């Protein structure tokens with residue numbers, strides 16, 4: 647098939663910085679994006695930099711953005727993406743510094759993984775021979791253990807993207823989906839004795855409550871790890887463990903109270919209730935954002951106002967409350 651690969655290139659030694667280059671190829675239709683990139687590097691342009699190893703969706707090294715979303719290049723077939731004569735865009739992963747062309751610096755990724763202490767921390771003397779746990783206690787961890795650390799979820803995480811845009815470049819604080827999924831692997835491991843300590847740390851700012859549930863990490867994960875689901879599960883576990891005096895929990899409660907009462911988020915009290923009404927240290931830096939919001943949205947939001955059909959919303963709350971009472975295992979699920 648005839649296909650055009652439009653590649654985002656970057657060479658730190660060139661002065662023109664980032665530029666796009668299109669290569670036209672005639673390749674077998676079952677070729678993957680990685681096959682095509684390797685053909686370019688071997689036969690057309692030896693200066694193209696990319697990273698790969700297993701070519702079998704196992705090692706996680708060939709993650710890149712294909713047509714705008716993170717994918718494993720070795721698992722993505724050209725004929726699934728386009729038809730004869732079509733164009734496919736290929737970029738390096740997002741949210742990570744680019745070293746050259748499609749190669750990103752994974753150091754920030756590994757720093758975050760290290761931050762969650764991804765090793766078993768059991769108290770007491772080690773067992774004489776081995777830890778023994780029932781199958782049912784571990785089987786639910788198999789999906790999360792499938793993670794190959796490819797970084798696709800980090801590449802497309804919208805929280806990191808916002809931090810990158812408005813914060814310091816590549817100094818994002820959000821622990822991010824891959825490391826949080828890894829944290830869950832140990833939080834939920836029956837052999838680990840630090841569950842409460844781990845959950846306490848993960849409930850701090852930059853942890854589980856910073857996720858905005860955009861589902862992007864679930865969509866792009868090539869191994870079905872579903873990091874967002876693990877993040878939400880850790881929130882539940884933290885609340886069950888009594889770790890509730892946290893901005894994230896207050897934030898959720900403030901939203902619940904406001905929506906229950908009026909069907910809307912009452913913006914004037916929402917943030918102060920989340921960080922603490924007298925938390926001047928947090929409130930002062932947020933003032934410029936609040937003022938910008940007033941300038942943009944007007945003063946309408948300063949007065950509480952009810953949504954139309956607020957009774958309908960209240961009925962949903964009643965229904966969910968009743969269901970949670972009858973079946974506490976569904977608590978937290980809308």
Ligand code: FES
Nearest residue numbers: 699701706708720
């Ligand atoms: S080369 Fe190993 S996952 Fe693609």
